[in-house]
Amino acid sequence: MLIKIKKASDVSEHQVTDQAVYLNRRQFMRNSALSIAALSGTSNVLAGLQEGNLITPPASLAPYFNNIKETSFGMGEKVAPFDVATTYNNFYEFGYGKGDPAKRAENFKPDPWNITVEGEADIVGTFALEDIIKEHQLEERIYRLRCVEAWSMVVPWVGISLGEVLKKFKPNSKAKYVYFETLYDPSQFPGQNGGNIKWPYREGLRIDEAMNDLAFLSVGMYGSVLPNQNGAPIRLVVPWKYGFKSIKSIVKIRFVETMPETTWNLLAPQEYGFYANVNPGVDHPRWTQKQERRLPGGLLFPNVIDTQMFNGYQEEVADLYKGMSLVKNY
Ligand code: MTE
Numbered sequence: 430m431l432i433k434i435k436k437a438s439d440v441s442e443h444q445v446t447d448q449a450v451y452l453n454r455r456q457f458m459r460n461s462a463l464s465i466a467a468l469s470g471t472s473n474v475l476a477g478l479q480e481g482n483l484i485t486p487p488a489s490l491a492p493y494f495n496n497i498k499e500t501s502f503g504m505g506e507k508v509a510p511f512d513v514a515t516t517y518n519n520f521y522e523f524g525y526g527k528g529d530p531a532k533r534a535e536n537f538k539p540d541p542w543n544i545t546v547e548g549e550a551d552i553v554g555t556f557a558l559e560d561i562i563k564e565h566q567l568e569e570r571i572y573r574l575r576c577v578e579a580w581s582m583v584v585p586w587v588g589i590s591l592g593e594v595l596k597k598f599k600p601n602s603k604a605k606y607v608y609f610e611t612l613y614d615p616s617q618f619p620g621q622n623g624g625n626i627k628w629p630y631r632e633g634l635r636i637d638e639a640m641n642d643l644a645f646l647s648v649g650m651y652g653s654v655l656p657n658q659n660g661a662p663i664r665l666v667v668p669w670k671y672g673f674k675s676i677k678s679i680v681k682i683r684f685v686e687t688m689p690e691t692t693w694n695l696l697a698p699q700e701y702g703f704y705a706n707v708n709p710g711v712d713h714p715r716w717t718q719k720q721e722r723r724l725p726g727g728l729l730f731p732n733v734i735d736t737q738m739f740n741g742y743q744e745e746v747a748d749l750y751k752g753m754s755l756v757k758n759y
Contacts, residue, residue: 483653487654489557490540490559493562493648494567494587494649497587498567502572503573503585508585513724517582517724520659521626522620524619525620530658534656534657534658535657539654539655540662546683546684547684548604548684549600549604550600550604551599562589562594567587567588568589572584573668574668574672575671575736579716583723586649586666587647587653588649589646590642590645592644594646595682604684608633609631613680625696626692626696627690627695630692632674632692633691635749636684643745645665647664647665661677664676668742674691688703691703704755704759706759707739708759710755710756711759720734
């Protein structure tokens, strides 16, 4: 007999939405954009989602979005309203204000999109986005996103397991890490014309972290493609790490032997490490990481909750760090 044991990452009662809401959400995922208006207001995923909010997938990606697999990841989580997840963003290529990406990303061109794969792998080259996703079925995963700035939200991502994609390139035994880079194009990203960041934005994972089942390559959210401000057309989502690891608008994947440079570690190494695992036991030098503001919230209702080790995904990822000091390797 199969016994389902509740994992620590499964949600607690106060986060659980009722069954009707959940069924409506699943229904929504299966239906076309037209049905969205009819359902609007009936589910927490749909809260704030109005007809017209959703971006129609380009023709090259549309077939994949018609066939999104349901998963149990985050089932029952209270998802952030679409308008919160798409107007409160960190995407410094579009500016430093939380509202800047939504205001300035409108003309960004995520289609067509190519990704270059290089380094320690048998299969390297430049691939169109659709060639990277075409052998996989898109799936929906609802994950908690915890920013190092101590806010968080729950987002229903659409994408593919990162490990499954990486394996297709046949990384060799020297591939100890994988490095990712965002597009460098100051004509589209006004923020890249200055500032202290060494552009392009860059991130990396140890190869075993990248192969962990939770690591996700997202091409969508709320059942459709990613809005530009959320990292269109393809971004990483690493839910047990602080949000800055979840690099947006990826154009380069490189398999490497040594720990790669990462944007925030380059900028302030004493504040942001390579690992950046969510850890309430290791404070940021300038603020506590013991708690977080779960969005949406407001001045009168800040919605402060305790931060969980590995953002609540300890059962899935703690083994990756056995014997390592997470104080030293922050
Ligand atoms: N990727 C790029 N290229 N540029 C960025 O500024 N910000 C990171 C991450 N990915 C960032 C990025 C940070 S700090 C966070 S918290 C998340 O994106 C925010 O993702 P969201 O705006 O979709 O919530």
